[in-house]
Amino acid sequence: MHEFNLIQKYFTWDNPPENVAMTVGDDAAIMDLPKNKQLVTSVDTLISGVHFPKETPAQAIGYKALAVSLSDLAAMGASPKWFTLALTLPEINQSWLEDFSQGLKKLAQEHQCFLVGGDTTKGPLSISIQVMGLVDSGKALLRSGAKSGDKLYVTGTLGDANAGLDYLLNNSQVLAPEARQYCQKRLNYPIPRLVESAAIKDLASSCIDLSDGLLQDLSHILSASSIGAKLDLSQLPLSLALRTLEDKNSLAYALAGGDDYELLFTTSKENESKLLSRIGDKVTCIGSIAKDIHGIIDKAGKQLESSGYNHFND
Amino acid sequence: MHEFNLIQKYFTWDNPPENVAMTVGDDAAIMDLPKNKQLVTSVDTLISGVHFPKETPAQAIGYKALAVSLSDLAAMGASPKWFTLALTLPEINQSWLEDFSQGLKKLAQEHQCFLVGGDTTKGPLSISIQVMGLVDSGKALLRSGAKSGDKLYVTGTLGDANAGLDYLLNNSQVLAPEARQYCQKRLNYPIPRLVESAAIKDLASSCIDLSDGLLQDLSHILSASSIGAKLDLSQLPLSLALRTLEDKNSLAYALAGGDDYELLFTTSKENESKLLSRIGDKVTCIGSIAKDIHGIIDKAGKQLESSGYNHFND
Numbered sequence: 001m002h003e004f005n006l007i008q009k010y011f012t013w014d015n016p017p018e019n020v021a022m023t024v025g026d027d028a029a030i031m032d033l034p035k036n037k038q039l040v041t042s043v044d045t046l047i048s049g050v051h052f053p054k055e056t057p058a059q060a061i062g063y064k065a066l067a068v069s070l071s072d073l074a075a076m077g078a079s080p081k082w083f084t085l086a087l088t089l090p091e092i093n094q095s096w097l098e099d100f101s102q103g104l105k106k107l108a109q110e111h112q113c114f115l116v117g118g119d120t121t122k123g124p125l126s127i128s129i130q131v132m133g134l135v136d137s138g139k140a141l142l143r144s145g146a147k148s149g150d151k152l153y154v155t156g157t158l159g160d161a162n163a164g165l166d167y168l169l170n171n172s173q174v175l176a177p178e179a180r181q182y183c184q185k186r187l188n189y190p191i192p193r194l195v196e197s198a199a200i201k202d203l204a205s206s207c208i209d210l211s212d213g214l215l216q217d218l219s220h221i222l223s224a225s226s227i228g229a230k231l232d233l234s235q236l237p238l239s240l241a242l243r244t245l246e247d248k249n250s251l252a253y254a255l256a257g258g259d260d261y262e263l264l265f266t267t268s269k270e271n272e273s274k275l276l277s278r279i280g281d282k283v284t285c286i287g288s289i290a291k292d293i294h295g296i297i298d299k300a301g302k303q304l305e306s307s308g309y310n311h312f313n314d
Numbered sequence: 315m316h317e318f319n320l321i322q323k324y325f326t327w328d329n330p331p332e333n334v335a336m337t338v339g340d341d342a343a344i345m346d347l348p349k350n351k352q353l354v355t356s357v358d359t360l361i362s363g364v365h366f367p368k369e370t371p372a373q374a375i376g377y378k379a380l381a382v383s384l385s386d387l388a389a390m391g392a393s394p395k396w397f398t399l400a401l402t403l404p405e406i407n408q409s410w411l412e413d414f415s416q417g418l419k420k421l422a423q424e425h426q427c428f429l430v431g432g433d434t435t436k437g438p439l440s441i442s443i444q445v446m447g448l449v450d451s452g453k454a455l456l457r458s459g460a461k462s463g464d465k466l467y468v469t470g471t472l473g474d475a476n477a478g479l480d481y482l483l484n485n486s487q488v489l490a491p492e493a494r495q496y497c498q499k500r501l502n503y504p505i506p507r508l509v510e511s512a513a514i515k516d517l518a519s520s521c522i523d524l525s526d527g528l529l530q531d532l533s534h535i536l537s538a539s540s541i542g543a544k545l546d547l548s549q550l551p552l553s554l555a556l557r558t559l560e561d562k563n564s565l566a567y568a569l570a571g572g573d574d575y576e577l578l579f580t581t582s583k584e585n586e587s588k589l590l591s592r593i594g595d596k597v598t599c600i601g602s603i604a605k606d607i608h609g610i611i612d613k614a615g616k617q618l619e620s621s622g623y624n625h626f627n628d
Binding site for chain 1: 335336339340341342343344345346347349351352353354355356357358359360361363364365386387389390392396398399400402430431432433435436437438440442444446447449451452454456457458521522523538
């Protein structure tokens with residue numbers, strides 16, 4: 001099968017939206033650009049055996065490949081519009097491709113993010129997705145805006161995905177059997193926090209998505225903003241699944257575990273009540289920003305070392 | 315070394331241009347969008363051992379990974395602006411990375427195409443580049459505009475890269491030793507025809523870049539335009555290197571060989587003299603378009619079968 005037919009057969013779900021003048025079928029895609037917007041773009045690659053266990057269902061791989069890129073747009077306060085797919089496959093496996101396509105389609109349609117182009121090649125399984133979104137000019141959320149006195153917030157719950165991965169890779173027995181399924185779902189189907197992003201984008205002073213673990217990603221905000229933070233560990237939002245664990249286990253997952261894809265953001269005290277009235281049920285205050293703190297400390301003043309996942313330090 | 319540092323160290327060559335508000339260092343890149351333009355984007359993946367021999371110098375891999383994507387923009391009549399790099403590496407090899415970066419940088423700077431983001435992952439060597447360019451709204455060159463009576467033109471010379479590859483992979487002895495070096499350079503360092511694209515964009519009725527071989531890529535124009543073509547095989551532009559070969563060899567390379575990255579385009583008879591006065595020394599008329607022809611025929615009326623490179627039919 002020719003690669004053009006492969007994209008046509010498995011990855012053409014809908015007619016192009018009005019803002020897409022040309023999609024797969026020419027040398028490049030053409031998109032219309034609205035006024036007073038900036039283009040926001042991010043690319044992420046998932047490699048089998050590195051970013052997901054080899055046994056991961058194809059549907060989850062398709063879903064997650066787009067989800068992690070959409071999460072980057074959420075972290076910028078941008079609205080997703082288009083994406084491209086660079087898919088490297090060891091072979092043409094029709095049922096795998098159908099499942100992969102279904103996972104991708106579900107999320108793409110949910111967020112009206114349209115596939116405008118792709119490239120399929122033969123090789124070890126790898127998926128690169130580049131998303132493109134739009135933001136009002138000058139209004140993107142950056143890592144660099146955190147200010148002394150700001151409160152630190154996070155969406156959802158922390159550590160579930162890492163607990164699920166720990167069970168899969170290391171057969172860790174700390175999770176009860178019924179909690180494993182929940183944590184694996186959180187690992188395979190992370191929810192890009194685009195709804196929350198839209199609600200906070202005019203209220204947050206800085207934002208990042210959690211891909212490498214809370215401490216490591218928080219340290220990116222702190223270093224970009226030249227400031228420190230105090231974390232209240234007792235306030236870290238934990239799922240029912242993780243609340244059944246001993247503190248040392250749940251804290252390790254929540255502080256250093258990757259793959260959460262929650263939003264970590266700061267907001268001024270003035271914006272806090274507006275934030276809580278909009279999405280108080282979806283966010284948790286876990287600390288505060290202060291200029292007299294170096295790095296990250298807990299409530300007792302103990303330094304918390306940022307650590308996290310690094311592909312080349314395994 | 316952390317992946318962020320990897321991009322900072324090897325792939326940060328210049329300060330961002332004015333149209334880039336945020337580049338590597340946040341969750342996504344932010345770019346300004348001008349009025350009355352459309353965004354044109356294309357993604358290409360190169361896999362070691364599939365798209366280039368494993369022995370290919372790192373500098374050539376870096377150069378070519380961007381060149382093939384820029385060639386897609388040239389085929390659309392678009393001006394390159396930005397690109398992202400998804401780089402998968404088996405290990406951190408500093409001298410390889412320096413050479414790869416130099417090859418990429420040379421071409422990026424030449425065409426003022428700025429690296430706005432990237433992702434580095436661990437795995438078998440693979441490079442995905444997505445280029446983004448701009449075109450005046452509604453003015454992109456498509457495959458679908460060829461009309462009966464149009465003349466068929468091509469830039470540069472045909473078949474050199476495939477002759478170089480044939481020597482490398484099969485130790486083919488048809489090329490004289492002094493010609494091999496030239497053909498390998500054409501294989502490793504294809505020139506994206508952006509200068510020619512700018513000169514023809516208001517004169518061409520359709521356009522494609524030659525990546526899979528003349529016959530196969532011409533068939534894409536014909537099928538998109540619902541029309542046929544007559545080729546004058548005696549007019550195919552051949553380099554000095556290929557002119558030393560027997561006709562059957564040079565024709566095979568020129569008609570079915572991939573990796574030329576020349577532009578194949580059609581132009582109306584009315585536009586022909588303007589075309590020739592602008593870039594008559596860089597283009598060759600190789601045939602014509604006619605509605606009463608099915609597929610591709612030669613001057614004697616013999617049908618020419620399109621064939622070419624297909625990753626999944628090896």
